[in-house]
Amino acid sequence: MRQLQCDDVLGAMAEMTDFRLNDFLPYLLNNAAEVTSRTFSASYRKKFGMTRAQWRIMAHLGQGGALTATEICARGHLEKSKVSRAVSGLEEGGLLRRMTSSSDRRAELLSLTESGRKVHAILAAQAQEFQQEMEARLGPERARHLAQLLDELAQAEAD
Amino acid sequence: MRQLQCDDVLGAMAEMTDFRLNDFLPYLLNNAAEVTSRTFSASYRKKFGMTRAQWRIMAHLGQGGALTATEICARGHLEKSKVSRAVSGLEEGGLLRRMTSSSDRRAELLSLTESGRKVHAILAAQAQEFQQEMEARLGPERARHLAQLLDELAQAEAD
Protein backbone atom coordinates (compact mmCIF):
# COMPACT_ATOMS: atom_id res chain seq x y z
CA MET A 1 0.00 0.00 0.00
CA ARG A 2 2.58 2.43 1.13
CA GLN A 3 4.85 0.96 -1.42
CA LEU A 4 2.33 1.57 -4.15
CA GLN A 5 1.83 5.17 -3.15
CA CYS A 6 5.55 5.68 -3.35
CA ASP A 7 5.54 4.20 -6.76
CA ASP A 8 2.86 6.60 -7.83
CA VAL A 9 4.77 9.51 -6.48
CA LEU A 10 7.92 8.32 -8.14
CA GLY A 11 5.97 7.80 -11.31
CA ALA A 12 4.83 11.38 -11.23
CA MET A 13 8.33 12.50 -10.33
CA ALA A 14 9.83 10.50 -13.13
CA GLU A 15 8.57 13.12 -15.55
CA MET A 16 10.91 15.48 -13.79
CA THR A 17 14.55 14.79 -14.17
CA ASP A 18 16.59 15.75 -11.15
CA PHE A 19 17.38 19.05 -12.77
CA ARG A 20 18.30 21.79 -10.34
CA LEU A 21 17.93 25.28 -11.70
CA ASN A 22 20.17 26.74 -9.03
CA ASP A 23 23.14 24.76 -10.27
CA PHE A 24 22.50 25.42 -13.95
CA LEU A 25 25.45 27.36 -15.26
CA PRO A 26 23.74 29.32 -18.06
CA TYR A 27 21.18 30.47 -15.53
CA LEU A 28 23.80 31.48 -12.99
CA LEU A 29 25.80 33.21 -15.67
CA ASN A 30 22.85 35.27 -16.75
CA ASN A 31 21.93 36.19 -13.23
CA ALA A 32 25.42 37.27 -12.32
CA ALA A 33 25.94 39.15 -15.57
CA GLU A 34 22.60 40.87 -15.38
CA VAL A 35 22.86 41.90 -11.77
CA THR A 36 26.43 43.07 -12.17
CA SER A 37 25.87 44.95 -15.39
CA ARG A 38 22.73 46.58 -14.13
CA THR A 39 24.67 48.01 -11.23
CA PHE A 40 27.64 49.08 -13.27
CA SER A 41 25.80 50.48 -16.26
CA ALA A 42 24.07 52.98 -14.03
CA SER A 43 27.40 54.75 -13.63
CA TYR A 44 27.79 55.63 -17.30
CA ARG A 45 24.16 55.53 -18.31
CA LYS A 46 23.26 58.49 -16.20
CA LYS A 47 26.49 60.33 -16.84
CA PHE A 48 26.68 60.00 -20.60
CA GLY A 49 23.37 58.47 -21.66
CA MET A 50 25.33 55.63 -23.09
CA THR A 51 24.09 52.18 -24.09
CA ARG A 52 25.84 49.03 -22.99
CA ALA A 53 26.78 48.38 -26.57
CA GLN A 54 28.12 51.89 -26.88
CA TRP A 55 30.16 51.46 -23.72
CA ARG A 56 31.66 48.31 -25.15
CA ILE A 57 32.62 49.98 -28.36
CA MET A 58 34.22 52.85 -26.49
CA ALA A 59 36.11 50.36 -24.39
CA HIS A 60 37.39 48.47 -27.40
CA LEU A 61 38.44 51.56 -29.27
CA GLY A 62 40.06 52.97 -26.16
CA GLN A 63 42.23 49.90 -25.88
CA GLY A 64 44.28 50.54 -28.94
CA GLY A 65 44.07 51.93 -32.41
CA ALA A 66 41.38 51.92 -35.02
CA LEU A 67 39.08 48.95 -35.38
CA THR A 68 36.63 47.87 -38.00
CA ALA A 69 33.01 47.23 -37.11
CA THR A 70 33.38 43.56 -37.92
CA GLU A 71 36.35 43.25 -35.60
CA ILE A 72 34.33 44.75 -32.79
CA CYS A 73 31.54 42.31 -33.54
CA ALA A 74 33.91 39.40 -33.23
CA ARG A 75 35.61 40.53 -30.04
CA GLY A 76 32.49 41.55 -28.23
CA HIS A 77 30.16 38.85 -29.52
CA LEU A 78 27.80 41.51 -30.78
CA GLU A 79 25.43 41.65 -33.74
CA LYS A 80 26.54 43.79 -36.60
CA SER A 81 23.30 45.77 -36.67
CA LYS A 82 23.73 46.48 -32.99
CA VAL A 83 27.23 47.75 -33.57
CA SER A 84 26.16 49.75 -36.58
CA ARG A 85 23.55 51.68 -34.66
CA ALA A 86 25.67 52.11 -31.58
CA VAL A 87 28.44 53.53 -33.75
CA SER A 88 26.02 55.98 -35.35
CA GLY A 89 25.06 57.22 -31.93
CA LEU A 90 28.64 57.67 -30.83
CA GLU A 91 29.47 59.48 -34.04
CA GLU A 92 26.58 61.89 -33.55
CA GLY A 93 27.88 62.47 -30.05
CA GLY A 94 31.25 63.35 -31.51
CA LEU A 95 33.06 60.64 -29.59
CA LEU A 96 34.03 58.59 -32.58
CA ARG A 97 35.25 59.08 -36.13
CA ARG A 98 34.87 56.86 -39.18
CA MET A 99 37.36 56.57 -42.00
CA THR A 100 36.78 54.26 -44.91
CA SER A 101 39.68 51.91 -45.22
CA SER A 102 42.01 52.58 -48.12
CA SER A 103 42.60 48.91 -48.70
CA ASP A 104 38.94 47.89 -48.62
CA ARG A 105 36.35 50.49 -49.41
CA ARG A 106 33.62 48.43 -47.72
CA ALA A 107 35.24 48.58 -44.33
CA GLU A 108 35.31 51.60 -42.02
CA LEU A 109 38.07 52.21 -39.56
CA LEU A 110 36.65 53.45 -36.28
CA SER A 111 38.64 55.48 -33.82
CA LEU A 112 38.01 57.80 -30.89
CA THR A 113 38.08 61.54 -31.33
CA GLU A 114 39.74 63.80 -28.80
CA SER A 115 36.62 64.14 -26.70
CA GLY A 116 36.08 60.45 -27.20
CA ARG A 117 39.40 59.79 -25.56
CA LYS A 118 38.52 62.07 -22.69
CA VAL A 119 35.24 60.30 -22.12
CA HIS A 120 37.00 57.00 -22.36
CA ALA A 121 39.39 58.02 -19.62
CA ILE A 122 36.46 58.64 -17.32
CA LEU A 123 34.79 55.40 -18.28
CA ALA A 124 37.99 53.50 -17.67
CA ALA A 125 38.37 55.06 -14.25
CA GLN A 126 34.81 54.13 -13.32
CA ALA A 127 35.37 50.62 -14.56
CA GLN A 128 38.54 50.19 -12.61
CA GLU A 129 36.90 51.34 -9.46
CA PHE A 130 34.07 48.88 -10.01
CA GLN A 131 36.49 46.10 -10.74
CA GLN A 132 38.35 46.76 -7.53
CA GLU A 133 35.15 46.55 -5.55
CA MET A 134 34.36 43.22 -7.12
CA GLU A 135 37.83 41.87 -6.52
CA ALA A 136 37.70 43.00 -2.94
CA ARG A 137 34.42 41.22 -2.48
CA LEU A 138 35.54 37.98 -4.07
CA GLY A 139 39.15 38.01 -3.10
CA PRO A 140 41.89 38.55 -5.68
CA GLU A 141 42.63 34.86 -6.17
CA ARG A 142 39.06 33.88 -6.82
CA ALA A 143 38.53 36.89 -9.03
CA ARG A 144 41.37 35.73 -11.25
CA HIS A 145 39.99 32.23 -11.35
CA LEU A 146 36.60 33.58 -12.29
CA ALA A 147 38.04 35.68 -15.07
CA GLN A 148 39.89 32.66 -16.41
CA LEU A 149 36.79 30.47 -16.36
CA LEU A 150 34.62 33.07 -18.01
CA ASP A 151 37.18 33.61 -20.71
CA GLU A 152 37.30 29.90 -21.44
CA LEU A 153 33.57 29.76 -21.77
CA ALA A 154 33.42 32.68 -24.14
CA GLN A 155 36.20 31.25 -26.26
CA ALA A 156 34.93 27.69 -26.29
CA GLU A 157 31.41 28.33 -27.38
CA ALA A 158 32.37 30.97 -29.90
CA ASP A 159 31.79 30.02 -33.48
CA MET B 1 65.36 62.81 -28.77
CA ARG B 2 64.25 59.30 -28.46
CA GLN B 3 63.64 59.98 -24.83
CA LEU B 4 61.43 62.95 -25.61
CA GLN B 5 59.38 60.99 -28.02
CA CYS B 6 58.82 58.44 -25.33
CA ASP B 7 57.70 61.14 -22.99
CA ASP B 8 55.24 62.38 -25.52
CA VAL B 9 53.85 58.94 -25.98
CA LEU B 10 53.61 58.44 -22.26
CA GLY B 11 51.96 61.80 -21.95
CA ALA B 12 49.31 60.78 -24.36
CA MET B 13 49.00 57.45 -22.61
CA ALA B 14 48.57 59.14 -19.26
CA GLU B 15 45.02 60.00 -20.18
CA MET B 16 44.40 56.29 -20.28
CA THR B 17 44.42 54.51 -17.01
CA ASP B 18 45.88 51.04 -17.20
CA PHE B 19 42.43 49.61 -17.62
CA ARG B 20 42.37 46.27 -19.38
CA LEU B 21 39.04 45.36 -20.88
CA ASN B 22 39.95 41.69 -21.10
CA ASP B 23 40.23 41.42 -17.34
CA PHE B 24 37.09 43.40 -16.61
CA LEU B 25 34.68 41.07 -14.87
CA PRO B 26 31.37 42.61 -15.98
CA TYR B 27 32.59 42.40 -19.54
CA LEU B 28 33.70 38.80 -19.19
CA LEU B 29 30.46 37.93 -17.46
CA ASN B 30 28.41 39.36 -20.27
CA ASN B 31 30.46 37.64 -22.92
CA ALA B 32 30.27 34.27 -21.26
CA ALA B 33 26.58 34.62 -20.48
CA GLU B 34 25.71 35.82 -23.94
CA VAL B 35 27.70 33.20 -25.79
CA THR B 36 26.46 30.41 -23.57
CA SER B 37 22.84 31.45 -23.59
CA ARG B 38 22.83 32.01 -27.31
CA THR B 39 23.95 28.45 -27.83
CA PHE B 40 21.60 26.96 -25.31
CA SER B 41 18.52 28.98 -26.16
CA ALA B 42 18.58 27.63 -29.68
CA SER B 43 17.56 24.26 -28.30
CA TYR B 44 14.22 25.44 -26.91
CA ARG B 45 13.69 28.42 -29.12
CA LYS B 46 13.33 26.36 -32.24
CA LYS B 47 11.48 23.55 -30.52
CA PHE B 48 8.89 25.55 -28.61
CA GLY B 49 9.24 29.11 -29.83
CA MET B 50 10.02 30.09 -26.28
CA THR B 51 11.63 33.26 -24.98
CA ARG B 52 14.50 33.21 -22.52
CA ALA B 53 12.20 34.79 -19.97
CA GLN B 54 9.57 32.17 -20.67
CA TRP B 55 12.13 29.41 -20.27
CA ARG B 56 13.10 30.82 -16.93
CA ILE B 57 9.55 30.96 -15.71
CA MET B 58 8.97 27.39 -16.82
CA ALA B 59 12.11 26.35 -15.00
CA HIS B 60 11.09 28.07 -11.80
CA LEU B 61 7.59 26.68 -11.84
CA GLY B 62 8.87 23.24 -12.68
CA GLN B 63 11.04 23.28 -9.60
CA GLY B 64 8.27 23.17 -7.10
CA GLY B 65 4.74 24.32 -6.53
CA ALA B 66 2.93 27.48 -7.42
CA LEU B 67 4.73 30.78 -7.43
CA THR B 68 3.61 34.36 -7.58
CA ALA B 69 4.86 36.67 -10.30
CA THR B 70 6.68 38.80 -7.77
CA GLU B 71 8.48 35.77 -6.38
CA ILE B 72 9.67 34.88 -9.85
CA CYS B 73 10.87 38.42 -10.34
CA ALA B 74 12.92 38.24 -7.19
CA ARG B 75 14.46 34.84 -7.86
CA GLY B 76 15.28 35.46 -11.48
CA HIS B 77 16.24 39.13 -11.26
CA LEU B 78 13.61 39.93 -13.88
CA GLU B 79 11.44 42.97 -14.47
CA LYS B 80 7.84 42.56 -13.53
CA SER B 81 6.62 43.72 -16.92
CA LYS B 82 8.83 41.14 -18.56
CA VAL B 83 7.40 38.43 -16.37
CA SER B 84 3.87 39.65 -16.92
CA ARG B 85 4.13 39.37 -20.69
CA ALA B 86 6.02 36.12 -20.64
CA VAL B 87 3.35 34.64 -18.40
CA SER B 88 0.63 35.77 -20.78
CA GLY B 89 2.38 33.99 -23.59
CA LEU B 90 2.76 30.78 -21.63
CA GLU B 91 -0.87 30.91 -20.59
CA GLU B 92 -1.99 31.30 -24.20
CA GLY B 93 0.17 28.31 -25.02
CA GLY B 94 -1.64 26.34 -22.36
CA LEU B 95 1.52 25.60 -20.42
CA LEU B 96 0.63 27.57 -17.37
CA ARG B 97 -2.40 28.34 -15.23
CA ARG B 98 -3.18 31.35 -13.06
CA MET B 99 -5.19 31.30 -9.88
CA THR B 100 -5.81 34.41 -7.89
CA SER B 101 -4.62 33.88 -4.38
CA SER B 102 -7.34 33.49 -1.81
CA SER B 103 -5.36 35.36 0.80
CA ASP B 104 -4.45 38.29 -1.44
CA ARG B 105 -6.64 39.03 -4.41
CA ARG B 106 -3.91 41.09 -6.09
CA ALA B 107 -1.55 38.15 -6.34
CA GLU B 108 -1.84 35.32 -8.82
CA LEU B 109 -0.51 31.87 -8.12
CA LEU B 110 1.16 30.48 -11.20
CA SER B 111 1.56 26.78 -11.81
CA LEU B 112 2.22 24.47 -14.73
CA THR B 113 -0.59 22.65 -16.45
CA GLU B 114 -0.28 19.02 -17.44
CA SER B 115 1.18 19.84 -20.82
CA GLY B 116 3.29 22.44 -19.09
CA ARG B 117 4.83 19.72 -16.97
CA LYS B 118 5.49 17.60 -20.02
CA VAL B 119 7.23 20.45 -21.77
CA HIS B 120 9.18 21.17 -18.65
CA ALA B 121 10.44 17.60 -18.57
CA ILE B 122 11.85 18.05 -22.05
CA LEU B 123 13.37 21.41 -21.19
CA ALA B 124 14.95 19.96 -18.07
CA ALA B 125 16.44 17.11 -20.04
CA GLN B 126 17.89 19.49 -22.60
CA ALA B 127 19.29 21.63 -19.82
CA GLN B 128 20.90 18.73 -18.08
CA GLU B 129 22.54 17.59 -21.23
CA PHE B 130 23.89 21.07 -21.83
CA GLN B 131 25.09 21.31 -18.27
CA GLN B 132 26.98 18.07 -18.58
CA GLU B 133 28.71 19.28 -21.68
CA MET B 134 29.80 22.42 -19.89
CA GLU B 135 30.99 20.52 -16.86
CA ALA B 136 32.92 18.13 -19.06
CA ARG B 137 34.56 21.04 -20.78
CA LEU B 138 35.51 22.87 -17.59
CA GLY B 139 36.06 19.92 -15.34
CA PRO B 140 33.68 19.13 -12.47
CA GLU B 141 35.75 20.88 -9.83
CA ARG B 142 36.06 24.11 -11.68
CA ALA B 143 32.43 24.02 -12.71
CA ARG B 144 31.42 23.89 -9.06
CA HIS B 145 33.75 26.75 -8.23
CA LEU B 146 32.30 28.77 -11.05
CA ALA B 147 28.75 28.12 -9.89
CA GLN B 148 29.70 29.19 -6.39
CA LEU B 149 31.33 32.41 -7.58
CA LEU B 150 28.44 33.31 -9.83
CA ASP B 151 25.98 32.70 -7.07
CA GLU B 152 27.90 34.99 -4.76
CA LEU B 153 27.91 37.74 -7.32
CA ALA B 154 24.20 37.49 -7.94
CA GLN B 155 23.46 37.50 -4.23
CA ALA B 156 25.86 40.25 -3.32
CA GLU B 157 24.78 42.85 -5.79
CA ALA B 158 21.09 42.07 -5.39
CA ASP B 159 19.03 44.76 -3.76
Next chain:
DNA sequence: CTGCAACTGTCGCATATGCAACAACCACTT
Protein backbone atom coordinates in the same frame (compact mmCIF):
# COMPACT_ATOMS: atom_id res chain seq x y z
C1' DC C 1 37.71 40.75 -68.52
C1' DT C 2 33.35 38.64 -66.79
C1' DG C 3 30.78 36.25 -63.70
C1' DC C 4 30.14 34.72 -59.16
C1' DA C 5 30.45 33.81 -54.29
C1' DA C 6 31.63 36.03 -50.12
C1' DC C 7 31.94 39.97 -47.27
C1' DT C 8 30.96 44.93 -45.23
C1' DG C 9 27.88 47.98 -43.20
C1' DT C 10 22.92 49.88 -43.36
C1' DC C 11 18.10 49.66 -43.03
C1' DG C 12 13.04 48.04 -42.47
C1' DC C 13 10.15 45.42 -39.93
C1' DA C 14 8.38 42.77 -36.40
C1' DT C 15 9.18 41.82 -31.79
C1' DA C 16 11.22 42.52 -27.15
C1' DT C 17 12.49 45.56 -23.59
C1' DG C 18 12.57 49.23 -19.69
C1' DC C 19 10.21 52.66 -17.48
C1' DA C 20 6.60 55.05 -15.67
C1' DA C 21 1.70 55.44 -14.98
C1' DC C 22 -2.18 53.00 -13.60
C1' DA C 23 -6.25 50.46 -11.29
C1' DA C 24 -7.22 47.14 -7.96
C1' DC C 25 -6.15 45.75 -3.56
C1' DC C 26 -4.06 45.33 1.17
C1' DA C 27 -2.60 46.72 5.95
C1' DC C 28 -2.56 50.06 9.24
C1' DT C 29 -3.79 54.48 11.46
C1' DT C 30 -6.87 57.69 13.22
Next chain:
DNA sequence: AAGTGGTTGTTGCATATGCGACAGTTGCAG
Protein backbone atom coordinates in the same frame (compact mmCIF):
# COMPACT_ATOMS: atom_id res chain seq x y z
C1' DA D 1 -15.23 54.02 8.32
C1' DA D 2 -12.30 56.68 5.73
C1' DG D 3 -7.59 57.92 4.72
C1' DT D 4 -2.81 56.79 3.64
C1' DG D 5 1.12 54.53 2.02
C1' DG D 6 2.66 50.56 -0.08
C1' DT D 7 1.99 46.33 -2.96
C1' DT D 8 0.48 43.39 -7.23
C1' DG D 9 0.16 42.84 -11.95
C1' DT D 10 -1.05 45.22 -16.54
C1' DT D 11 -0.42 48.44 -20.14
C1' DG D 12 1.26 52.52 -23.23
C1' DC D 13 5.00 54.44 -25.10
C1' DA D 14 9.43 55.16 -26.58
C1' DT D 15 13.44 52.78 -27.48
C1' DA D 16 16.36 48.63 -28.29
C1' DT D 17 16.92 44.33 -30.43
C1' DG D 18 17.33 40.35 -33.93
C1' DC D 19 16.76 38.91 -38.38
C1' DG D 20 16.68 39.16 -43.07
C1' DA D 21 17.12 41.89 -47.26
C1' DC D 22 19.95 45.01 -49.50
C1' DA D 23 23.62 47.87 -52.28
C1' DG D 24 28.37 48.43 -52.66
C1' DT D 25 32.67 46.14 -52.79
C1' DT D 26 36.28 42.51 -53.08
C1' DG D 27 38.79 38.51 -54.75
C1' DC D 28 38.91 34.57 -57.30
C1' DA D 29 37.81 31.20 -61.11
C1' DG D 30 37.06 30.61 -65.68
